[in-house]
Amino acid sequence: MQLPEELSSAAFSVRRGRKAGLSTGRLRGPDLVRPFHGVRVIATVDLDLIAVCRAYAERMRPCEVFTHRTAAALHGLPVRGMRPDGEIDVAAIAPKGLPRAHGVRGHRVKADLVSIEEVDGLRVISAIDAWCQLAAELTERTLVVLGDALVRRQGPIATIEALRRAVEGMAGRRGARRLARAFARVRANTDSPQETWLRLDLVDAGLPEPAVNVTIHDATGKQIAIGDLVYLEWRVLVEYDGEQHREDRAQYARDVERLDDLARAGWRVIRFNATHTGPRRILAIARVREALLAAGWAGH
Known part of the structure; x- marks a missing residue:
């Protein structure tokens, strides 16, 4: 059975596939891959970061949001959106349970510590919040590169003052000192x-x-x-x-x-x-x- 047009170019949930008339056998067809449990996508689709995130969004709970590296990359910052093992970063808003799925690095965030935005139809934390989260795992110099990208010359995402407020708000959290050192070296108006x-x-x-x-x-x-x-x-x-x-x-x-x-x-x-x-x-x-x-x- 040929896939309906609306399912042939992007990921879809098994539930949506059944509603479109696909049988269990068709959902197990060799032309479909399973990026996540309960999700299918045609094998010819290039599973880049956006496609993988769209696939996960098919099973995403209302309390979940893309965070850390994945959020930073979705905002266009120069960092790999998937971890070396291919995982994407997804967080649940506390007190909900951690996201659990193969291919997902699960986190939990407090609602009052992040701003949630929409990028390409996907729920993500703000670029500044992602920068702050990454202070716990990236080097100081890499944080400078990301900070520069936030306040770049063309199409800046933030201002130096907004970064300053975010750094001050990080006091006492993991990576706060590293982020403060990096912020001191961030310069506006860079190009690359x-x-x-x-x-x-x-x-x-x-x-x-x-x-x-x-x-x-x-x-x-x-x-x-x-x-x-x-x-x-x-x-x-x-x-x-x-x-x-x-x-x-x-x-x-x-x-x-x-x-x-x-x-x-x-x-x-x-x-x-x-x-x-x-x-x-x-x-x-x-x-x-x-x-x-x-x-x-x-x-x-």
Whole structure:
């Protein structure tokens, strides 16, 4: 029996399948997979995070909500939404019992400690609440990356002040001190996780902290660039080149003109990309140090 159209492109509960006229045998058909007990989905559907969450939503209790990594990823933060074992994070609002299902990491949360929102039709805690929850398990630097993403330049989800209030509200909870340390390093207006990692690497290597996405002008006052990581005092610019710089020919042409303008204005530009890992990254950071020293930085 062919599946009804409304069941052929997304997950559905066994109960909904029976109402649509599917027999027990059809629900056990080889073209259907079982992401969770009581849920079926056509085998050709790509079970990415959204699809898996939609599948679980077919059996989700009214008291349950997506949390932790899963909520953060659903909000678009740069973190894997599924744990290494493939589990998603689901919490029950206390005092309800923990969610229990294969493929689910169950949690319990207090209603007064989280805000519940809807993302793509799914019940999730707020992005800030997810950031706070993850303080108990992620590193300080990773929390900085997520914090930067919350207050990013394009499409920010939160404000620095909102993060500050959340950190203050975490007092006494697991990960509170780590989150406070991370918050002190969060900067608004970043463009990418790679940019944040690079800024942290520069500072952790003992270099001064660069300003983020600052407008650069020439001697006449004309804007010539918006720099990723900018040392205005020493006219040193550190850039992270993503894939679009290599694949977009128009972007590449603009970059060439921009670099010429910066050179004429007396700026030293040092560029990083995805190949700058390990020893190559260390050498590139050393070049930043040399450029700063040559421009008059005292080295401390």
